[in-house]
Amino acid sequence: MKLTALLVDIGDVIAFYDGESFPRYIVSNGGSLEKDREYFRKHKGSYDAGTLSDVAFWKGYVEYTGVRCTPADVKRKIRESFRIDQRVLDVLAKLRATGVKVIIASNIDENTLVGLRERIDFARLFDAAYFSCELRVVKRDPEFFRRIIVEQRLAPATTLFIDDLEKNLASARSLGIQTHHYTGYESFEKRVDDILTRP
Numbered sequence: 001m002k003l004t005a006l007l008v009d010i011g012d013v014i015a016f017y018d019g020e021s022f023p024r025y026i027v028s029n030g031g032s033l034e035k036d037r038e039y040f041r042k043h044k045g046s047y048d049a050g051t052l053s054d055v056a057f058w059k060g061y062v063e064y065t066g067v068r069c070t071p072a073d074v075k076r077k078i079r080e081s082f083r084i085d086q087r088v089l090d091v092l093a094k095l096r097a098t099g100v101k102v103i104i105a106s107n108i109d110e111n112t113l114v115g116l117r118e119r120i121d122f123a124r125l126f127d128a129a130y131f132s133c134e135l136r137v138v139k140r141d142p143e144f145f146r147r148i149i150v151e152q153r154l155a156p157a158t159t160l161f162i163d164d165l166e167k168n169l170a171s172a173r174s175l176g177i178q179t180h181h182y183t184g185y186e187s188f189e190k191r192v193d194d195i196l197t198r199p
Contacts, residue, residue, distance in 0.1 A: 003195050005101040005154045007145075007172070008092065009163040010108060013182045015082045015116055022081040026074075031067030039064045047109045050136040054110040079115030087185055089125060091192050096127070098196065104129035105148060105161065107138045107168070128152060139168040145175050160195075162188065 008014065023033055039061055046052035058071035067074065096102040104126050108116075110133045122129045130148050132138045139145070149156060156176035163169050169179040180191050 001158050002198070003100055003160055003178075004158040005103060005152065005160070006092070006095060007103050007105040007148065007159060007161040007177070009139075009165075009168070009182070010104060010106040010116065012164040013085075013162060013188075014088050014120075015084055018081040018083065022078055025077050026065065026067050029068045031065040031069075035065045036061075044109070045138065048107045048132045049138050050110070050133040057109070058111070075111045079111060079118075082112070082115065084119060085185065088188065089120075091189055093125065095192055095196065096125075100195075101127045101152065101154070103127055103148065103152060104131070105139065105145070105163075106130070107132040109133055139163070140171050142171050142174050145172050145177060149175065149177075162191075 011017070023036070026036055027033060043052060043057060043060065047054075047057045054075075055071075058075055061067075062069065062071050062074060069077075092102050102125075104122060106129075108131050113131055113133060128148075128151075130144070132144065135144060135147060137144050137147075145161070148154065149159075157178070160178045160180060161169065161172040162180045162182050163172075164182045166181065169181060173179055180188070182188055
């Protein structure tokens with residue numbers, strides 16, 4: 001059956017967090033990396049889902065970690081800590097040119113989204129974009145995908161979702177969506193090439 005739509009994650013598929021520069025910045029400004037990890041583990045899910053505000057999240061982060069920076073400084077630094085894999089964007093553009101709908105489906109917080117919108121023209125490169133902080137629901141809840149299916153009038157059986165986390169893939173599969181576990185660019189490129197050459 002011919003593919004009609006592709007849903008794609010951003011984090012660790014299109015954009016990659018630099019796990020060295022931001023931690024180095026936190027430590028050099030008196031912050032605790034152990035408390036950084038604890039704070040993100042406890043609160044990042046709520047932040048991604050839009051149930052914890054941007055102001056509250058970063059104010060709490062600065063207070064909890066002890067970093068000697070303003071929330072605005074920390075937010076700016078983490079926005080700068082992402083790199084974009086242009087190869088992935090190029091492959092997605094090639095697929096979209098064949099008539100397949102290409103749609104962003106991402107768990108993402110407000111601050112990171114601000115930074116990526118400065119570097120990626122989502123309106124030009126994709127048919128639609130869905131972000132957890134705006135939907136107020138994350139991908140492990142099938143409701144995230146149900147909304148996309150309804151709004152975009154997608155057929156799950158001819159829709160493919162690409163993500164690096166199995167829990168998100170399982171959520172999509174529960175609605176009948178095909179999935180591909182992203183483990184690196186090469187296998188992703190091969191999967192798309194297979195789609196492009198399929199009769």
